[in-house]
Amino acid sequence: MREVTASTARAPILVAPAAFAGTLRAPQVAAALARGLEAGGWPVDPCPAADGGVGTLDALLPALGGEPATVAVGGREVGIGLVEDGGTAVVELHAMAGWTDGGAAVGTRGAAARDERADGSSAAVGELLLAVDATGADAIVAGAGDLIVPDGGAGAVEAIAGGGGLRARLVVLCDVRTSVERVAEALAGAGDLERERARELGARLDALARRLPRDPRGVAYGGAGGGLAGALWAACDARLEGGAPFVLDRLDFDARMRGARAVIVGEGRLDLGTLAGKAPGEIATRARQSGVPCFAAVGSRTLDAFGARILDLQAVLEAGDAEALEAAGRRLATLV
Numbered sequence: 009m010r011e012v013t014a015s016t017a018r019a020p021i022l023v024a025p026a027a028f029a030g031t032l033r034a035p036q037v038a039a040a041l042a043r044g045l046e047a048g049g050w051p052v053d054p055c056p057a058a059d060g061g062v063g064t065l066d067a068l069l070p071a072l073g074g075e076p077a078t079v080a081v082g083g084r085e086v087g088i089g090l091v092e093d094g095g096t097a098v099v100e101l102h103a104m105a106g107w108t109d110g111g112a113a114v115g116t117r118g119a120a121a122r123d124e125r126a127d128g129s130s131a132a133v134g135e136l137l138l139a140v141d142a143t144g145a146d147a148i149v150a151g152a153g154d155l156i157v158p159d160g161g162a163g164a165v166e167a168i169a170g171g172g173g174l175r176a177r178l179v180v181l182c183d184v185r186t187s188v189e190r191v192a193e194a195l196a197g198a199g200d201l202e203r204e205r206a207r208e209l210g211a212r213l214d215a216l217a218r219r220l221p222r223d224p225r226g227v228a229y230g231g232a233g234g235g236l237a238g239a240l241w242a243a244c245d246a247r248l249e250g251g252a253p254f255v256l257d258r259l260d261f262d263a264r265m266r267g268a269r270a271v272i273v274g275e276g277r278l279d280l281g282t283l284a285g286k287a288p289g290e291i292a293t294r295a296r297q298s299g300v301p302c303f304a305a306v307g308s309r310t311l312d313a314f315g316a317r318i319l320d321l322q323a324v325l326e327a328g329d330a331e332a333l334e335a336a337g338r339r340l341a342t343l344v
Contacts, residue, residue: 025274027063044337059287060181060251061153079139097145128158134167152233153183161239181251182232191231252290276307292319
C-alpha cells in the first residue's frame with residue numbers, strides 16, 4: 009500500500025461506485041457516500057462508474073460532452089446518448105429488459121433472469137440497435153451489461169438481418185470476460201439460473217454458435233449479455249470491449265486515482281461476477297496495482313473473504329439505501 013505522506017494525507021477521496029441496479033443510480037450512490045465523507049472532513053472527487061450495464065450513459069455522457077436523446081422502438085421511447093455531434097450513439101441494451109417478444113422477456117442480471125421462459129426472443133434488442141442506427145451515427149457503442157437474453161442473441165441478429173443490417177460500426181461494451189461456452193456455468197454458479205436451466209441454455213448457445221457466420225466460442229467477452237455479445241460479434245462484426253476499462257479510460261480515472269488518498273467502489277451486489285469484469289473489480293485491481301487503498305460500500309455481499317483479498321479491499325460495508333450509504337461514508341471517513 010502507498011505510504012501516507014504530507015501530499016496525500018488530505019488528498020481527495022475518489023468515490024467511484026457503479027449503480028445499485030434497480031434502486032440507485034451511480035451519481036446518487038456517489039453523492040450519498042460523499043455526504044458522509046465530507047461530514048468526516050474529507051474532500052471528495054465523485055467519479056460515478058459503469059461497465060456497459062446500468063449507468064453507462066450516466067458515466068459517459070458528461071465525460072464525452074454528449075447529449076441525451078431518444079429513439080422509438082415498438083411504440084416506446086428509449087433513452088440513448090449522442091456524442092461528437094451525433095457521430096457516435098451510446099445505448100444501454102438492458103433498456104429492453106422486461107419487453108416481451110415471442111412470449112418471453114429479456115431479463116436483467118439477478119432475480120428477473122430466473123423468471124424468463126426458455127423460448128423467449130431477443131428480437132427487441134435487435135430492433136433497438138436498428139433504431140439507434142437510424143439516427144445516422146457512424147458508430148454505436150452498445151452496453152451489453154446487466155442483461156441476460158434467453159436465446160443467446162439469436163432473435164437480435166435475426167431482427168438486424170431482417171431490417172437490412174447495421175450501417176454504423178458496432179462496439180459492444182461487456183461487463184464480464186466470460187466466453188460463450190462458459191456462460192451457462194457462470195450463471196449457474198452465480199445462482200442466477202437453476203442447474204437444469206443452465207444446461208438448457210448451454211445447449212442452445214452451442215447450437216446457435218454452429219449456425220452463426222462465425223463461431224463465437226472461445227472469444228473473450230462473447231458471453232456478455234448471456235451470449236448476446238458473441239452473437240453480435242459473429243453476425244454483425246461487432247468489436248467487443250471490456251466495458252469497465254472503456255468507461256474508466258474516458259473518465260481519466262487513472263490520473264484521478266493517482267492523485268487520491270483512497271478509492272471507494274460500490275455496487276448493488278458484491279459477488280463472483282465482480283471478479284469477472286464488473287466495474288468495482290476493475291477499479292480495485294487498478295488501485296491495488298497503483299498502491300492506492302481501496303474500500304467498498306455495497307448493497308449486499310456474497311463474495312467471500314478470499315475474493316475480497318484478491319481485490320485487496322481494505323473494508324467492505326453493506327449499505328442498501330441512500331441513508332445507509334451516507335452512514336457508510338461517515339464510517340469510511342474514519343478508516344481511510
